[in-house]
Amino acid sequence: MAEQSGDCFDYIVVGAGSSGCVVAARLSEDAGTNVLLLEAGGRDEHPYLKMPLAFLKAMPDPRFNWTYMTEPEPNLDGRRLPLPRGKVMGGSSSINGMFAMRGHPGDYDQWAQMGARGWSFADVLPYFRKLEDSWRGEGTFHGKGGPVQIKPIDLDVLHHERMMETAEAAGFATSEDLCGDQAEGFARGEMTVDSRGRRVSAASAYIKPALGRRNLDVRSGVLVHRVVFEGKRCVGVEIEGPDGPQVIRARKEVILSGGAYNSPHLLMLSGVGPAAHLKEHGVAVVHDSPGVGRNLQEHPTASLEWNSREPVTFLNQLRWDRIALNALRWAVFGTGPMAYQVNSCNVVIRTRPELERPDLQIMVNPIRFDAQTWFPGIKAVQEHVFWAGLVQLHPESRGWVELKSADPREVAAVTLNILDTEGDRAQMRDAVRAARKIYGTAPMADLLRDERTPGAQVQSDDELDAYIRASCYVAQHPVGTCAMGMGEQSVVDSELRVIGVQGLRVADASIMPTVPGGNTNLPCIMVGEKAADLIKGRVLPAAELPRRREAA
Template sequence: MRGCRKMADTAPSENFDYIIVGAGSAGCVVAARLSEDPNVNVLLLEAGGKDDHVYLKMPVAFLKAVPDPRFNWPYMTEPEPHLNNRQMPLPRGKVMGGSSSINGMFAMRGHHRDYDQWAQMGARGWSYSEVLPYFKKLENSWRGEGPYHGADGPMQVRPIESPLLHHEPLMEAAEGAGFHTSDDLAGRKQDGFARGEMTVDDRGRRVSASTAYLNPAKGRRNLEIRSGVLVRKMAFEGKRCVGVEIDTPDGPRVIRARREVVISGGTYNSPHLLMLSGIGPAEHLREMGVEVLHDSPGVGQNLQEHANVSMEWFAKSPVTFLNQLRWDKLAVNAVKWALFGKGSLALQLNSCNVVIKTRENLDRPDIQFMANPIRFDAETWFPFLKPGQEHVFWAGLVALHPDSRGWVRLKSKDPQDVASVTLNLMAEESDLATMRAAIRAARKIYNTAPQSKLIGEERMPGINVDSDAELDAFIRETCYVAMHPTSTCAMGMGERSVVDPELKVIGVEGLRIADCSVMPTVPGGNTGLPAVMVGEKCADLIKGQSLPAAEEAASQAA
């Protein structure tokens, strides 16, 4: 019967109260929080494998983990129409913990106006005062308990501190360059030059959603975690989601959910699963040979990503982190890290987190500099055998609030085919203008004392690349992704909303989404902690409860 969507499985089905698809930044949270109730049983499914490799534990090794195909979905953009038809890799964690197991561990939330904008767009319950309690709930901050921070949450957050990272020269350059500093970008003053923070524990190990939420929950008898399981699509009876269809050696099989299914596949995989299940733009689904269950034109649309452009300066003297990559120092620090969680390998290599406005009339920062005292292509070196590279300071310039929008579509109805992704970066002139302003601001900052005492000639793009046209050409040729995709199953989009403010998929029953795809707009910062926040809030929504809003703290944020 077409209306019932005949199940693929003829054997007796397994049954759980809740099924969570995807053990990523939000999925781990939802599974762990729901299983706190001993009266329900929860199944968490992950297509990837275990997160026990050293690259997923050692902080500085994230540079190795990000491109490693063992831990990633094989996503690549389609030829980008406004970036000279370049195709770019799109690292997304295919492992327990998802992208929280491979990312740069940067702990940021974005600006308070980002979340107030969500509420103004129609995402009721997602204003800054309403999400702040969930940011506090997830956090075990080095700052301790306070109006903006939590001390008892699963995600440990520590400052990035080391004399190797040259933090002070950038902080001291702020005022001279016409900017200011902040003691806490998650506190009252949410822009400026600040010390970066990272999700690394006291033993020098990465804190992911898997280590923070799943590891303490693994002993619960009512939580079952399965890795290496590909979900083909959602199973429906009429318009009610009753489970998931998975791949097995014996063919597709259905696992049933008595209460709800929560998709936490991420910004690319969640719309992909919806479309494979017949929920999406009807015309596109028919073109792909997928039977339409519910015409939802917003599925896969509204894709946003932080564009990133690199700048580099030659160092005046050999003082960068490249010194730590000499093979003997690397070996000593590997032992320090393994035994004591100390040394240079326990770091995130950020000198200073610079979050600023390029125009005074803006209501929040529009660019972020990820300032790093090491070249982007740094390699291990061996005296006399493999000489070290030239010392270089690098900054990644991030456009925080893009106007350009991309899309996610099916390549086919085969679940083994990953989705087609077009980011459509730099489609809007305003995004090019923002990035040009970022490059000019970076030049001003790096050429202001005392930072200017460390750098010599601009290596990339080079000081002669200066006109708007020259900078635009450089941006289109070199722009890449910050790995912060959002908004392909967004709430608060009117007729194109995919989920409602309770994260329920509109047009069907028994199905929610919890990941960055539900965000109406991309937050102005790294999306790791916001994804965990979505998981925390989703679990409470399922339980029918909510933390009280933090009105007083929200009113004092600037």
């Protein structure tokens, strides 16, 4: 029997990630409400979590990453894929690549069409504006003065203008703003980095400014075992205390914000999920909810690389004396290469003209995937290589999250099941061929010598399929495992309340019925903003949208 801790709060938020930090901070704006935010990971004070370019060091580091792995993937030759997830305050927003995207407006209109009332693009745009402090200023599509600072990637060694010229030569559109009235084309990337050159995470944007509030209690290093029910009403959470399990009670609601892997895992540990699966693991069923853990979606990603004709990639900036100098420049002034994401151009395009929305994102990176520091005479410089990450934006395949046991310390079993359909495999082949067309067009082609991986000899459908199966990975954008708008498979309703019980909501990427066509950090923050208003019983009015421009 778990011990009652004596603590009691109006709201308990489980998970201090991209959504949970927002929910907790916004709820605590009401001085008459007390809020507890629980995070299983640690503090977010390390310099790697502040310096934008250091995300390449932070992301694989087990001090900051839970190091989850998939089960053997059935369509990827049985490979197990790494699933980086943030193990610190701010969650994955503290270790990600900081890319600021929303996806296509049609992505959110699709949610509404599926039955998620109040989640169309017109409905969510006010929350995207609310969260932003955009370098563009306030306007129809952007906000000014919000918690999340957004700035352009305008480092002058990234060959951005060359890629924009290549777009037009290859027959693709360019866009001044993928979050504006033309959500397709080649565009300058944007990132969540502040004016001092520091990463903007959900923790730095929302929680740190709120820590002085007496009604907000933030605890890190706390593992939640399960949600506690009395009948069908959620009354608190059971945590791992110093002397065994302890229960902390919630007077009003518990909000799960553990993400697409942990929120369904916690629901199932608590008795909400597919009844037969719960019984198989000895979990008493509170509510049979067959959609919990299903509908998992991710963005499959493949890499292409080209050898450079000349030593003109970002590898030049990785000579160790330059790194030392630029680290000092970043620490003192917040400027220089260390204050940026290394991305030449954000490419969001359709591989076939008849598609309604872009199906491919290309992360254009003027550096090799395995780049290392070097110094003449001590450690040789690697060959200069250009690398492109090809992200499939709207996969058909669906995966699942399941229990391995009833032990809350044992992580969930995740099967992404990516590339399960011929449609997905065909789209990935189309992506490779589209990237080859782009990189084979001048002026970008003038910098390239030959294709390094997979190599120009890999041409047929079967050859491309084999390469993609053997090498593809994920963009770290999991969604959908506690989704709304799924009919009988819905886990939450359109107000994010868990169906079949009381006093419990989910607010994170797991509630999304489909994955947005872009990086998911800003959409998760948007979910947190809207969730807080739903809990308060108020929502911002829908935006009046201008006519959208289509890519030429």
